[in-house]
Amino acid sequence: MNPVVNVPPAMSTLERFLFSFFNPEIAGRYWKAIAEGMLLTTWLGITVIITGLVVGLTLAMARAQHVKPLNFCIIVFADAFRALPPLVIIIILFFAFPYIQMSMSAFTATWLALSLVLAAFAEEIFWAGILAVPKGQWEAARSTGMSRLEALQYVVLPQAVRMTVPPLTNRVMAITKGPALGSVVALHEILNVSSSASSESGNATPLVVGALAYLILFIPFVWFGRWIETRFAWKR
Amino acid sequence: MKQDLPAILELKALVKSFGALQVLKGIDFSVQPGELAFIIGPSGSGKSTLLRCCNRLEEPDGGSVTVDGVDITAPGVDINRLRQKIGMVFQSFNLYPHMTALGNVTLALRKVQGMDKATADAKGRAALARVGLTDKADAYPNQLSGGQQQRVGIARSLALEPLIVLFDEPTSALDPELVGGVLKVMRELRESGMTMVVVSHEMAFARAAADRVVFMDEGQIVEQGPPEEVFGNPKHARLREFLASLGDR
Numbered sequence: 001m002n003p004v005v006n007v008p009p010a011m012s013t014l015e016r017f018l019f020s021f022f023n024p025e026i027a028g029r030y031w032k033a034i035a036e037g038m039l040l041t042t043w044l045g046i047t048v049i050i051t052g053l054v055v056g057l058t059l060a061m062a063r064a065q066h067v068k069p070l071n072f073c074i075i076v077f078a079d080a081f082r083a084l085p086p087l088v089i090i091i092i093l094f095f096a097f098p099y100i101q102m103s104m105s106a107f108t109a110t111w112l113a114l115s116l117v118l119a120a121f122a123e124e125i126f127w128a129g130i131l132a133v134p135k136g137q138w139e140a141a142r143s144t145g146m147s148r149l150e151a152l153q154y155v156v157l158p159q160a161v162r163m164t165v166p167p168l169t170n171r172v173m174a175i176t177k178g179p180a181l182g183s184v185v186a187l188h189e190i191l192n193v194s195s196s197a198s199s200e201s202g203n204a205t206p207l208v209v210g211a212l213a214y215l216i217l218f219i220p221f222v223w224f225g226r227w228i229e230t231r232f233a234w235k236r
Numbered sequence: 237m238k239q240d241l242p243a244i245l246e247l248k249a250l251v252k253s254f255g256a257l258q259v260l261k262g263i264d265f266s267v268q269p270g271e272l273a274f275i276i277g278p279s280g281s282g283k284s285t286l287l288r289c290c291n292r293l294e295e296p297d298g299g300s301v302t303v304d305g306v307d308i309t310a311p312g313v314d315i316n317r318l319r320q321k322i323g324m325v326f327q328s329f330n331l332y333p334h335m336t337a338l339g340n341v342t343l344a345l346r347k348v349q350g351m352d353k354a355t356a357d358a359k360g361r362a363a364l365a366r367v368g369l370t371d372k373a374d375a376y377p378n379q380l381s382g383g384q385q386q387r388v389g390i391a392r393s394l395a396l397e398p399l400i401v402l403f404d405e406p407t408s409a410l411d412p413e414l415v416g417g418v419l420k421v422m423r424e425l426r427e428s429g430m431t432m433v434v435v436s437h438e439m440a441f442a443r444a445a446a447d448r449v450v451f452m453d454e455g456q457i458v459e460q461g462p463p464e465e466v467f468g469n470p471k472h473a474r475l476r477e478f479l480a481s482l483g484d485r
Contacts, residue, residue, distance in 0.1 A: 134328075134330075136326060136328050136330035137330060137332065139293055139324075139326065139330060140324075140326060140330035140331070140332070140389075140392075141332075141343075141344075142293065142316075142319065143291055143293065143319055143322070143323075143324040143393075144319065144320065144343070144344035144348065144392065144393070144396060145316045145317065145318075145319045145320035145344055145348045145396070146316065146344060146347065146348055147316050150347055150348065154343060154347055155332050155343070158334045159332075159333065159334055162334075
């Protein structure tokens, strides 16, 4: 059966528009695949956020220990991965790494690339937060016998993290659009599934369903981000 | 002066520079148990740096700092353990804004000394009682006046049962009407036998409570002695100028 649905000839402009963009038959045919893409996008987004934030925080904490060679490496990492477009990193990981015996799936390549980029930004944001905590806080903590790491953990970070919530929320929002980049390595996330469904059927309805899927996924997420920002608003 | 006892704090030939500027030019200084040593001097004379070298918040470039018989500048020394015995009170209080007064006072007890919460809280409340803030245990720093914040700062160092407490201009950031409460706490502390080194401009307090007044200028100790002699009969011209410049404070 040819999946392409041709526009019946005797249609008004409005009917043509609805037929092409809001076609129930097409939507019914592809919504399951798009829903699966949505699940994959969600799963990828969550793993990227967790990995990126954990790695970013760890790097910022390591940087606060003031070990010069280590800090040099962290700064190089952060600058490189903030400068590189995530798309390029995905392509390199997926297409070039097999030549050095490091093949990975489309999911792994996208996850790794986005996590590294988020980690680089998160490290800089956490680091800026750590720097913004007055020096006297370190001194007070150290004067009561805390090690540098204890002072960081109990005194400096709780204050730094609060300050970093708004920029961090923004950055996390930005990176969650990243899974769409996985479409270049044939990752079955929302955009890829809906655009191939759209070419297959010769109809734009799957893209509309895909857009809807993004809205369903991200509107609550944007609200959650807003709530987090109010929740952690710093009262002085 | 109580010269017969071994010193709790002893500085020998202490040298410290910031870049090309030599801030401490070979300081010899010791404090006996129970003594209140009061350091005065013009701004930039090195008094705060001297104090901050006593717990290595500033690393001395040369010389030694001995606390209770242990050279705290020796390589391999466990400075974190030693610092628990050297209390410090800061000009800007430096309370942890995300914790209550009690949380501030007990943090090191719980996290550094590994004390359980109930024991730490009991100790913390006792320390707050000593500074007259029993009823403020659950208040956050931004809910306290400057004077109360500084008293929490004092309680935070007392909770660790230090051998000596260093005060770095403890009243300089306070409104005049709040200074009295902090000085009263320091006075009581002194009467309870605590060894104290105070850098401050509260000359009236020095007159009334200090065992010894130390005048520093340009990185050196110029003159020291009992307050009545240093204030009443200053020998060095620079000290006389300094005292004159203060007017009748």
